[in-house]
Amino acid sequence: MALPAPAAIEQLHHFAYRCRDAEETRHFYEDLLGLPLYHIIQSDYVPSTGEYCPYTHFFFRLRDGSFIAFFDLGDDVQPAPSPNTPAWVNHIAFRVDSVQALEDTKARLQAHGIEVLGVTDHHIFKSIYFFDPNGIRLELAAQVAGAEQMARESQTAHARLAAWTQRKAQWRAERAQGQSSAPLRPQQNDRPEYVPGTGV
Secondary structure, three states: OOOOOOOOOOOOOEEEEEEOOHHHHHHHHHHHOOOOEEEEEEEEEOOOOOOEEEEEEEEEEOOOOOEEEEEEOOOOOOOOOOOOOOOOOOEEEEEEOOHHHHHHHHHHHHHOOOOOEEEEEOOOEEEEEEEOOOOOEEEEEEEOOOHHHHHHHHHHHHHHHHHHHHHHHHHHHHHHOOOOOOOOOOOOOOOOOOOOOOOO
């Protein structure tokens, strides 16, 4: 029997995270980043699982109609970072209109005592990085590559990932035989200008 086609995914609806305190989180996202508080859901029971866990679930709206959302579970506990993942890996990135918007937001956040890294050049976009009050790493990104360059990049993405997957299979076999303990390195370096110790 033929399966139906995948749903046409139009855009992101929301990302949801745990927060320590709803008002602390609202202040950061609404007052500092300018995302309006848009919707709140409160309940004692979780609709998807039926389990008892009182919560306040609240949403901030982005200009494209998508949301970033949070759960305040009423226990004043901050979410714990993943114990096996570097702090810079898990993050959410929001797109802004220009590099000037990055610089302006960096100045605004720093004036409120928030540490900001960047502006970092990723060639196809530039970014700043910072943490929200819940320890969630955020990125603001300004696209600098045009549609033609991005289309060219997309034409090689599958081949590059397939090469990585093939190399990873070999690395797994070597590691299983005790021949390798180092992490697998990528087959090419897209950041040749990086120099250790510069903080790029």
